[in-house]
Amino acid sequence: MSNLKNETLREALGVYFIMGSQNCITSPQKTLDLALNGGVSIFQFREKGEGAFVGTEKRQLAKELQAICRKNNTLFIVNDDLELAKELDADGIHIGQDDEDLQYVRREFPDKIIGISAHTLEEVEKAVAGGADYLGVGPIYATETKKDAKEVKGTTLIEQIRDLGYTIPIVGIGGINAKRTQEVILAGADGVSVITAISKAESPDKASQEIKSEVTQAKKIKFTK
Numbered sequence: 648m649s650n651l652k653n654e655t656l657r658e659a660l661g662v663y664f665i666m667g668s669q670n671c672i673t674s675p676q677k678t679l680d681l682a683l684n685g686g687v688s689i690f691q692f693r694e695k696g697e698g699a700f701v702g703t704e705k706r707q708l709a710k711e712l713q714a715i716c717r718k719n720n721t722l723f724i725v726n727d728d729l730e731l732a733k734e735l736d737a738d739g740i741h742i743g744q745d746d747e748d749l750q751y752v753r754r755e756f757p758d759k760i761i762g763i764s765a766h767t768l769e770e771v772e773k774a775v776a777g778g779a780d781y782l783g784v785g786p787i788y789a790t791e792t793k794k795d796a797k798e799v800k801g802t803t804l805i806e807q808i809r810d811l812g813y814t815i816p817i818v819g820i821g822g823i824n825a826k827r828t829q830e831v832i833l834a835g836a837d838g839v840s841v842i843t844a845i846s847k848a849e850s851p852d853k854a855s856q857e858i859k860s861e862v863t864q865a866k867k868i869k870f871t872k
């Protein structure tokens with residue numbers, strides 16, 4: 648990915664909303680629409696866990712959510728499912744350490760955005776060498792959403808990554824809400840990835856707006872230091 652694309656992606660990662668039907672209290676379409684109106688800048692379709700759609704229903708929902716993203720000029724990323732990402736010509740894919748191999752994914756999707764989860768400095772080094780476009784680092788705080796999440800680490804790993812001079816775009820993930828956003832950005836992240844604080848908010852638009860405003864304020868503080 649060129650430097651220009653890298654900087655555009657860094658900016659787009661500000662408020663990274665992740666959601667599947669299992670995370671919503673009303674319709675996923677409505678939830679996403681409101682979240683995008685509130686200021687979400689990138690979306691990941693993560694249809695996973697108890698009650699999640701599979702097969703045709705999953706594909707149909709993905710297409711509808713992608714159409715909503717397109718209407719709002721917002722990047723659409725698919726979690727885990729390479730076949731779906733290919734079929735939909737998604738903007739990118741997010742993989743974890745237990746998913747497909749990064750180098751294989753890069754070969755299959757040479758021009759797409761590839762994000763990878765990282766929990767240790769060794770994983771960070773491999774992700775950068777393997778051509779990942781951004782890192783998802785977490786869980787920063789305790790999360791109810793991912794039952795098999797690794798141990799909570801706070802912002803330490805993000806700080807270490809930046810102290811070592813890595814410039815790869817980073818988003819923090821896990822238990823993040825508006826009140827916790829500034830801590831994550833000030834530690835060195837470019838954005839925050841959020842599920843529950845938006846998907847289960849009474850007003851997903853208001854929740855997204857608040858998170859966006861915290862990201863903007865934290866970046867002002869960070870870049871005037």
Ligand SMILES: Cc1ncc(COP(=O)(O)OP(=O)(O)O)c(N)n1
Nearest residue numbers: 726727741742743744764783820840
């Ligand atoms: C932005 C972002 N960061 C981390 C993850 C977690 O990915 P993974 O570890 O593969 O876990 P699942 O989400 O697949 O359960 C993510 N999805 N997005």
Ligand SMILES: Cc1ncsc1CCOP(=O)(O)O
Nearest residue numbers: 790792793821822841842843
């Ligand atoms: C997918 C994922 N990976 C690490 S924590 C997490 C879940 C984040 O969800 P929430 O924002 O609801 O804590």
Ligand SMILES: [Mg+2]
Nearest residue numbers: 727742743746
């Ligand atoms: Mg995964």
